[in-house]
Amino acid sequence: MAVSGWFVLLVAAGAAPVVLLGGVPGLALWGVVLVAVIAVDLALAGSPRALEFARDLPRRLRLGESAPARLAVANPGRRAVHGTIRDAWEPSAGIRPMRQRLSVAAGDAIALTFGLQPVRRGERRAAHVTVRSFGPLRMVARQATIPVPGSVRVLPPFTARKHLPSRLARLRELDGRTSVMVRGQGTEFDSLREYVRGDDVRSLDWRATARRRDPAGGGVKLVVRTWRPERDRRVVIVIDSSRTSAARIADEPRLDTAFEASLLLAALATRAGDRVDMLVHDRVVRGRVQGATGADLLAKMVDVLAPIEPELLEGDWHAIPELVRSVTTQKALVVILTSIDTPGGSRPLLAMLPTLTRRHTVVVAAVTDPGVVEATRERGGSDEVYRAASAERALLDVARVATAIGQVGAEVVTAPPADLPPALADRYLALKAAGRL
Amino acid sequence: MSVAAPPAPPTPAAPPRRTLRGVLIGVSLAVVFLLVAVIVYAVTRPQQREVDYLSPTSGSPYGSRALVNVLRDQGVDVEQATTLAEVRAVDSDPAETTLVLYDYYLVLGSDQRRELFEIADRIVVLDPLDAELDDFAPGVLHAGDDLGDTFPADCDLPAAEKAEAVSAAPYLYDIAEADAEVTGCFSVGDGLYSVVHTRTRGSEVTVVGLSPAFTNGEILKAGNAAFALNLLGENETLIWYRPDLSELESGEIPTAVSLTPPWVTPLVLLLVLLGLAAAIWRGRRLGPLVAERLPVVVRANETMEGRARLYERAGAREHALDSLRIGTIARLAVWCGLPRRATVDEVVDAVAALTGRDRDTLAHLLVDRIPAGDGALVELSDELLVLEAEVTRVVRGR
Numbered sequence: 001m002a003v004s005g006w007f008v009l010l011v012a013a014g015a016a017p018v019v020l021l022g023g024v025p026g027l028a029l030w031g032v033v034l035v036a037v038i039a040v041d042l043a044l045a046g047s048p049r050a051l052e053f054a055r056d057l058p059r060r061l062r063l064g065e066s067a068p069a070r071l072a073v074a075n076p077g078r079r080a081v082h083g084t085i086r087d088a089w090e091p092s093a094g095i096r097p098m099r100q101r102l103s104v105a106a107g108d109a110i111a112l113t114f115g116l117q118p119v120r121r122g123e124r125r126a127a128h129v130t131v132r133s134f135g136p137l138r139m140v141a142r143q144a145t146i147p148v149p150g151s152v153r154v155l156p157p158f159t160a161r162k163h164l165p166s167r168l169a170r171l172r173e174l175d176g177r178t179s180v181m182v183r184g185q186g187t188e189f190d191s192l193r194e195y196v197r198g199d200d201v202r203s204l205d206w207r208a209t210a211r212r213r214d215p216a217g218g219g220v221k222l223v224v225r226t227w228r229p230e231r232d233r234r235v236v237i238v239i240d241s242s243r244t245s246a247a248r249i250a251d252e253p254r255l256d257t258a259f260e261a262s263l264l265l266a267a268l269a270t271r272a273g274d275r276v277d278m279l280v281h282d283r284v285v286r287g288r289v290q291g292a293t294g295a296d297l298l299a300k301m302v303d304v305l306a307p308i309e310p311e312l313l314e315g316d317w318h319a320i321p322e323l324v325r326s327v328t329t330q331k332a333l334v335v336i337l338t339s340i341d342t343p344g345g346s347r348p349l350l351a352m353l354p355t356l357t358r359r360h361t362v363v364v365a366a367v368t369d370p371g372v373v374e375a376t377r378e379r380g381g382s383d384e385v386y387r388a389a390s391a392e393r394a395l396l397d398v399a400r401v402a403t404a405i406g407q408v409g410a411e412v413v414t415a416p417p418a419d420l421p422p423a424l425a426d427r428y429l430a431l432k433a434a435g436r437l
Numbered sequence: 438m439s440v441a442a443p444p445a446p447p448t449p450a451a452p453p454r455r456t457l458r459g460v461l462i463g464v465s466l467a468v469v470f471l472l473v474a475v476i477v478y479a480v481t482r483p484q485q486r487e488v489d490y491l492s493p494t495s496g497s498p499y500g501s502r503a504l505v506n507v508l509r510d511q512g513v514d515v516e517q518a519t520t521l522a523e524v525r526a527v528d529s530d531p532a533e534t535t536l537v538l539y540d541y542y543l544v545l546g547s548d549q550r551r552e553l554f555e556i557a558d559r560i561v562v563l564d565p566l567d568a569e570l571d572d573f574a575p576g577v578l579h580a581g582d583d584l585g586d587t588f589p590a591d592c593d594l595p596a597a598e599k600a601e602a603v604s605a606a607p608y609l610y611d612i613a614e615a616d617a618e619v620t621g622c623f624s625v626g627d628g629l630y631s632v633v634h635t636r637t638r639g640s641e642v643t644v645v646g647l648s649p650a651f652t653n654g655e656i657l658k659a660g661n662a663a664f665a666l667n668l669l670g671e672n673e674t675l676i677w678y679r680p681d682l683s684e685l686e687s688g689e690i691p692t693a694v695s696l697t698p699p700w701v702t703p704l705v706l707l708l709v710l711l712g713l714a715a716a717i718w719r720g721r722r723l724g725p726l727v728a729e730r731l732p733v734v735v736r737a738n739e740t741m742e743g744r745a746r747l748y749e750r751a752g753a754r755e756h757a758l759d760s761l762r763i764g765t766i767a768r769l770a771v772w773c774g775l776p777r778r779a780t781v782d783e784v785v786d787a788v789a790a791l792t793g794r795d796r797d798t799l800a801h802l803l804v805d806r807i808p809a810g811d812g813a814l815v816e817l818s819d820e821l822l823v824l825e826a827e828v829t830r831v832v833r834g835r
Contacts, residue, residue, distance in 0.1 A: 002721045003714055011714045014707050023700035027707060090729040099723060120732075130724025145724040247737035254737070309732045341740070369737050376764060379818045382811035383749060388818065389757030390745035392764035399767075 001042070002132050007139040010037065041135025046081035046106070048131035048144040055126070055150040058116075060303070063157040066117040069095065071129065071148075073102065074109035083133040083141055087114050093124040093152070102131060118154040121256075122307045126150040155302040156256065160264040160421035167268050167425045174433050195222035231273035233437040234332035235428075236324050236360075237262045241308060242282035242315030244339040249369045250417045255310045257367045258337035261421040263301060265335060268425050270297050272432065277327045280308055283316045290327060317348040321355040333361045333437050335424065340366045340401040340412070341394070350404050357409035361436050364405050365413040365424045368398065491539050491563065491648060493517045493677045498654030504665050505677065513670050517677045520684045521549055524556060529674040531558050536676045537669060539563040539648065544680040547572055554638045557676060561668060563648040564608050573642045574635045576615030582608050583625060585649070587659050592622035594634050594643075596667035600660030607631030608646030623647070643668060754814045755807060762803055765821045772828050788824070791831050799824075 014030035021029065056070035069089075075081055085102040089095045094117040104110050118124050129148045134141040192208050208223040239245075239262060245255040266276045270293055278301055280287035287304040289297070315338075324334055334356055340346050349364075356362050375391035378384050402412040411431075415423040431437055489495040493505040493515065505515050518524045524536075536557035543566070550572040553560060562573050570577050585606035590597040609629040612621045621630030631646040645668070650661040669675055748757045770779045773787035785803060789796040802824065808814040 003718050005718055008711065008714045008718050011707070011711045014710075015704060018703050018707055019700050021700075023698075023703040026700065027703035030707070084723060086723045088724050088727050090727050092729060092731075125727070127727040128724060132723060143721070143723070243735075246733050246735045248734060249737045253732070312733060371738055372741060375738075375741070377822075379815065379822065382815055383745075385761075385811075385815050385818045386749040386757050387742070387745040389748060389760040390741050393744065393760040394741050396760065396763055396767075 002141045002143045004134065004139055004141065006137075007037070010034065010139060037137060038140050041137050041140035042142060043135070044079070045083075045133045045135040045140075045142045046075065046079035046104075047077050048081060048083075048133045048142055049146065050077035051075055051081060051104070051131060051146070053129050053146065053148045055148060056111075057126075057150050057152050060153050060155055061116065061118060062155045062302075063118060063121045064159075066094075066115055067152075069114045069116045069126075069150075069152070071112045071114065072109060073104055073112060075104040075106060078106055080105045080108075081131065081133045083131060085112065085132075086130045087112075087126060088128050088130060088145075089116070089126045090124055092118060092120040093126070094119050102133075116152060118152070121154045121156050122309065124152050124154050153303065153306050155306045156259045156263065158260065158263045158298075158302065160260040161267070163264055163422040163425060164267055167264075167422070167429065168271055170429055171268065171272050171432075174429070191226050192223050193226060195224050199224050230432075230435060230437060233274045234328045234330050235265070235269045235274050235276045235437075236327050236332050236334045237265060237276065237278040238320060238324070238334060238336045239278070239280045239287075240282065240315050240336065240338035241280050241286050241310055243310065243312045244315075244341065244345065245282075246310035246312065247339070249367050250371070252417050253310060254339055254367050255308070257417045257420055258365075259305050261337060261365060261424045262335070263298065263305075264421040264425050265428055266301055267298055268428060270294060274333075274437070278304070279323055279327070280305070281315070281320065281323065282311045282313050285323065286311070315348070317352040320352055324356065324360070331360055333363065333428070333431065335363045335365060335428075337365050340364065340398055340405070340414070342397050343400055343404070346401045346404070350401075350408060353405065353408045353410050361431060362410035363413060363424070363427055363431075364410050365420060365427075366398075367417050367420055368414045369394075370416040487541070490541070491651060491679060496653060499652050501651050501653065501656075501677075503653045503656050504651055504662075504669075507662075507666060508670050508675060511666070511670055513672075514674045515677060516674065517679075519679060519681045521545075521552070521680070524553070524676055524678050527556070527674065527676055529676075531556060533672045534674045534676060535559040535561065535669055535672045536678055537561045537563065538565075539679050540565075540569065542680065542682060543568065544682065544684045545569075551638070553678075554640045557640065559641045559643070559672060561643045561645055563645050563651070565644055570610075570644065573637060574615065574619070574633060574644050575637065576612070577619065577633050577635070577644060578611040578614060580609045580611040580629050582606065582646075583631075588623040588625065588631060590622055590660075591624050592620055592634075594620060594622050594632070596664055596671075597622040597632060599667050600664035602659045603647055603650050603661050603664050604659035605631075605647045605650040605655055605661065608648075610644060610646060752811075754811070758808060758814060758817060761818055761821060765825055766803060768825060769828055772825075772832050788828060792824075792827055 011034065014027070014034070017030050018026035020026065052074040054072040054074075056072065058067045058069075061067050069087070071087055073085070081102060081104050083102055084099050086099040087095060096115045096117065100112055100114070102112070116124075127147065127149065128145050130143065130145045132141045132143045192205060195204065203224045203226075205223050205225045208225075209220065212221055212223055239255070239258045241255055245253065245258065247254055249257070262278060266278065269276045275293065276297055277291070278287070278289040279285060286308050289300045289304050292300045320336075324332070336349075338349065340349070353362060353364075372391045372394050376388045376395065379388050398414065402414065405412050411427065413420070413423050413427050485497075486499050489497045489499040492500045492502075494500070494502060494517070496502045505517075508515055514529075516527045518527070527534075534557040536553060536559070538553065538560065547568075550569065560573065562569060565573060565579070567579050570579060583606065585604065587602050587604040588607070589602045590600060592598070603623060607623070607625070609625055609631060610621070610633050611629055612619045612633055613628050615633075615635070618635055620634040621628075622632040622634065624630050633644040635642050635644070647664075649655050650658070651665050656662050656665065747753070766781060766784050767777075769788055770777070770784050773784065773791060775783060775787055781804060785796060785799050788794070789799050802817070802820055806817060808817050
């Protein structure tokens with residue numbers, strides 16, 4: 001049961017009979033009036049429990065976008081339902097408006113539209129619908145909460161998408177280059193074409209030139225071989241979702257930055273013709289995308305990544321080599337997205353890396369905190385100097401871990417959150433150009 | 438439509454830990470509350486002295502049992518009363534009745550006071566205030582009180598004449614505005630008297646500001662006993678009337694409850710009902726909240742800040758300075774074009790060559806100097822920054 005402001009006014013109006021009729025009789029009279037009003041409204045209000053609901057929701061939604069959430073309300077009961085309706089979602093689903101007026105005639109059905117603008121990725125759930133149905137006097141309402149579950153998967157925003165066109169252009173530049181630039185291990189023969197000025201003479205293919213000599217005479221047409229970067233290489237992205245990934249840098253958890261970077265890398269690598277597989281792991285595998293290509297790859301990745309949150313667990317690095325072996329036995333580029341903060345914390349990672357580097361090319365990508373670099377320069381008072389010293393110490397730790405990783409044969413990419421995705425993509429392009437995949 | 442399983446119930450949060458601080462605050466609040474309660478009780482409790490004062494049954498120095506007993510021995514029928522009903526119940530001839538009124542709490546209203554005139558022809562009012570004087574001796578005004586002293590009678594009131602003098606701390610009355618029939622006794626000067634005799638509404642009224650003289654403790658001083666016995670023992674019956682607070686409950690006296698109109702209580706009930714209705718109107722929620730499992734929020738630089746505080750609290754100046762110097766030397770090495778693994782000496786040499794600074798001073802700054810206090814540490818750190826800026830400028834300028 002719920003009451004309206006009018007009912008409160010009605011109660012207040014009871015002051016007149018109480019004073020005029022002298023106390024108890026007035027109060028009794030007004031009590032009878034109030035009970036009658038309550039009884040009439042409750043008896044004649046349309047039953048909210050009789051309503052039937054159906055949701056029409058978008059299956060997926062990118063974080064930052066908004067989408068309509070439709071709610072169909074059918075009233076098979078004998079009385080019209082007038083009142084207020086609230087569609088109850090998790091707070092971070094960002095539903096607007098919170099409540100709407102509802103008016104469904106008996107036997108009728110209507111569709112209501114709410115707006116969803118989620119503020120957090122993951123599975124956003126709706127739990128129930130609450131209806132407050134007022135009687136004909138608009139004084140008292142029947143209220144019921146009916147479970148109507150529903151959910152929308154909010155995908156990572158992939159804002160690093162904006163870096164994709166420029167990296168794709170760089171990728172195309174790699175194609176069709178002559179041998180000097182890229183020839184070597186890891187490149188493959190692409191085609192023969194006529195020599196143009198500027199081509200390296202060392203890439204001339206004399207045998208093909210001889211074969212192409214024009215029988216009708218005429219000049220000699222020189223033919224050069226062109227090379228293109230190798231294709232169909234394997235890229236394995238390993239995302240660390242253990243406790244260090246929960247830390248927020250520039251108001252973004254490390255894990256989300258890792259998602260952005262891996263999405264950009266996957267988009268680029270799949271266009272370059274490589275096969276991309278992805279694992280999210282802390283103590284167990286939290287997410288896995290294997291064997292997808294093209295547009296399907298990105299769709300699957302965002303879908304798998306969307307509900308994954310950092311776990312407050314110590315990561316189990318010993319399992320990683322076995323996991324990579326389960327994905328591919330070929331030589332592959334293994335990209336590990338984690339954090340390299342302290343030598344102590346990175347010891348398990350360092351112990352595991354040699355196993356991987358023996359077979360694969362390994363890149364360790366980590367987010368750095370721009371606030372730490374900033375803190376080294378602020379030295380106004382003694383407390384700021386101590387802070388700067390602590391920040392220098394933190395940078396030194398990162399440098400030591402990076403050096404150690406380099407010593408076991410892996411590469412390190414570190415950048416602030418906004419720069420990590422393009423930096424990782426650039427490192428991929430560089431490795432590809434060098435034919436090290 | 439996409440339907441998912443209803444959300445899992447939220448795990449109950451651990452109850453907040455009760456801190457020692459909270460317990461201390463609670464205990465001290467309780468102690469303060471108890472203290473206040475005790476003080477309020479002590480202040481508002483009627484004191485024994487107040488209860489006993491002029492009581493005909495009390496043998497304490499403030500009671501009046503001695504006087505009453507002597508009167509009874511002399512054959513006076515002394516009736517004591519604490520409510521008006523008891524006064525009325527005394528069956529005696531008004532012409533042969535004296536009534537002593539001591540209304541310390543000012544319980545009686547004007548109507549009740551006037552009723553007393555029908556019960557007794559002689560009324561002795563002890564220590565009255567202006568409100569009582571209006572009814573008993575119109576025109577007589579209360580004019581404060583005085584310290585104890587002995588006063589000569591100085592008038593023709595028989596009881597006063599026989600007593601000759603009394604000794605007590607009196608209330609004083611001004612009779613200047615009163616009728617000619619008024620007689621003042623035991624003058625204190627300036628037209629002020631501590632006993633005033635008059636006739637009002639056919640009764641003899643004696644206003645006595647000398648109530649201490651009637652107590653066990655003072656009755657034997659000077660002529661106090663003679664004055665009291667002669668004043669009160671003149672008639673067959675003496676009604677000793679000390680209204681107390683129970684009078685208020687008898688219904689004779691109008692109280693706040695009996696003065697309020699009958700609809701006030703129902704109106705208050707209605708207001709309570711109104712508050713309830715308003716609370717339901719505003720407070721009733723449109724369905725329960727939906728619980729959401731939120732991710733943990735960990736600020737990345739917490740370890741850095743924590744270590745900074747540790748440095749500061751421990752005064753680890755050399756540790757802090759080492760970190761700053763290592764950072765500076767690493768950056769200087771980069772600017773000078775040295776490899777990462779260059780030694781400190783190589784860096785010092787290169788910087789000295791680049792900036793033209795003295796090598797020993799540089800080595801002192803970058804390696805040897807030990808700061809004496811936080812101020813020196815800040816100075817050193819500033820010097821390191823200046824050096825870095827200088828090297829940067831020189832390298833860029835080339």
